[in-house]
Amino acid sequence: MSEQTISQPSTLQLILRSNGFLIGAGLTAIFVLAALVSFIWTPYDATQISISDKLKTPSAAHWLGTDHFGRDMLSMIMVGARVSMAVAFVAVGVGILAGVPLGLYAASKRGGLIDEIIMRGNDLIFAFPSLLLAIMITAVFGPGAVNAIIAIGIFNIPVFARLSRGAALSLWQREYIMAAQVCGKSKALISLEHILPNITNLLIVQGTIQFSLGILAEAGLAYVGLGAQPPLPSWGRMLNDAQTLISIAPHLALVPGLTIVLTVLGLNLMGDGLRDLLDPKLRRVKS
C-alpha cells in the first residue's frame, strides 16, 4: 500500500536529498571561495573602466564578458559576492544575536507579560512587509551596505526569536531540565547551558535559509539603488545597469542573475540537506 511509505522516505528520496546537500554545499563553497579570493586576486580591477572593451561577450580574455563601461564581469561578480555575502551573513548574525536571547528568555518566562510583549512585538515585525520597511530604513538613513544589513537583520530577529522560543518551550518539559532546576540552577543558566546547545542544529538550518533570503533581499535593495554604493560592484546593481541594455547585451543580465539564482539555490539545497542530516528521526531511518 502506498500509505506505508508516508512515514519513511524512500531510498530514492534519501539519495536525492544527500545529493541535494552535496550540490548545495558545492555551489555555496564556490561562491564563498570567489568572495574570499577577490580580496587578494581578481582577473582585472573590478572598478577599472575601459570603454574600448565595452559590452564584450564572454571570451578567453574576459570569461564572463564586459559591461557597458568595459569592466570585467567576472571580477565584478567576485567582488559583488563579497558584498552580498557579508551583508547577508551579518544580517543573520544580527538575527541570531538579538533573536535567540529574546526567544530563550520568553520561553523561560512562558505565559508571562514579558513573553507576551516579546511575541506580540515579533508578530508586528512579521506583519510589516519586510521589503517596505527595508526600503523605508534605507531611504531615511541613506543607502549603503550597513543600512542594508540593519534593514535585513531586523527581520531576522523575530524569525530566530520564534524558532528558539518554540524549541525551548518543548525542552523545558524534559526531565533533565527539571533536574537542573531542582539542583537550583537559575533559568538563565539553564537556558545557556542546556537549552542553547540543544537548539543549535535548528539554528544552523534556519541560519542557512535566512542567509539565502538575505542574499535575495540585498540584491533587491541594490537593484533599486538602496544597497552598496558605487564604485563597489554589487549583483543587484549590475542587474539594474543591465536593464536598459538587455536587448543588445543579454549577458549583462544573465551573468549576475544566474549568479544570484545559483547562490540562493545552493544555500537552500544545503539548508534542506542539513535539516535532513541533523534530524535524528531521519538519521535513524538512514542507518
Place this chain on the structure above:
Amino acid sequence: MLRYISKRLVSLSASLIVASILIFIVIEIIPGDPAAFMLGINADPDAVEALREQLGLNASLTSRYFTWVTGLLQGEFGISYTYRVPVSELISDRIVISLPLTFYALVLSTLIAFPAGIYAASKRNSLGDVSVMGLTQLGVAIPNFWFAMLLVLVFSINLRWFSAGGFPGWDQGFFPAMKALTLPAIALALPQASILARVMRSSLLDTLSEDYIRTARAKGLNRRQALWRHALRNALIPVLTIIGLQFSFLLAGGIIIENVFYLPGLGRLVFQGITQRDLIVVRSVVILLVFAVIAVTFLVDIAYAIADPRLREGSR
C-alpha cells in the same frame, strides 16, 4: 466565536497603533529636521521654516502624532510636498494599478500552485513529483525582478507579444490594461507559486496519512477518490493561511516589479517619494500598505477560525 473575533480585533488595533508609532518615529524623529531633510543641505533657512510651519512641525511631538492619526482616520493624508496635491488623491490614482496587480498575481500563483502541489502529492516520490519539487526549488531562488527582465527579453523584445512597460490606463479598456499587467503579475507570482505548491504538497501528504483517510480507503475509495473527496478540503486550511500571507509579499513585492515595468502604481510613488524626499507621501503609502497587510492577516485568522473550530477554543 465572538470572543475570538474581539480578541483578534484588539490585537489588530494594537498592531496598527504600534505600526503607526513606529512609522511616525522613523520618518519624523530620527533623521533630524524633516523639513531640512526634504529641502536638502543647501536650503534657504526661511524656506525650511516655512515648510516646518506648513508641515505643522512646530507643534509638539504627541500633538503632531495625533494630528496625523486623526487625519488618517478621516482619509486625510496631508499634502504632497512635491506634487502639491492631497496625498489621498495620489494614492487613489495609483492604487487602481497596484491592487489589481496584486490580485492578478495572487490568482496566477494559486492557479499554478494548486495543480502542481496536488500532482506532486498524488504522485509522491515519482519522477513527476521530484521534477515539480525541483522546479519549485528553482522558483524560490529566482529574484522576481530578474525574472521580470527575462520575461521582457523574451515576450516583449523578441516575440513582441507584450509591451516592455507602461500602463495604458483603465479607460483604454479592460483587456489592454490587463495585458499590461500580465508580465508583471507573472513575475510576481512565480516565487510565491513555488512556495505555495510546496505548502500544498506537504499539507496534502500530512492529511493523507490521517486516520480518516485510512477509513475512507477501507470503505473502498481508491487513493485518488480519497484525495479529492476527503483530503483536499482539509489540506486547504494551512494553504489558505499562506495565501493570506502572500498578499503582503505580493503587495510589497510590487514595489520593485512596478519599477521594472514602469507601472505608475504605489511602488513607483514610494520610490519617487524617496528620491524627491517627499516623506509625507512615503509615510502615507507605507502606513496604508501596512494597514492592508494587517487587515488581510486578520481576515485570514477569522476565516481560519470559521473553518477550524478547534482554533476558537484556546491556543492560538
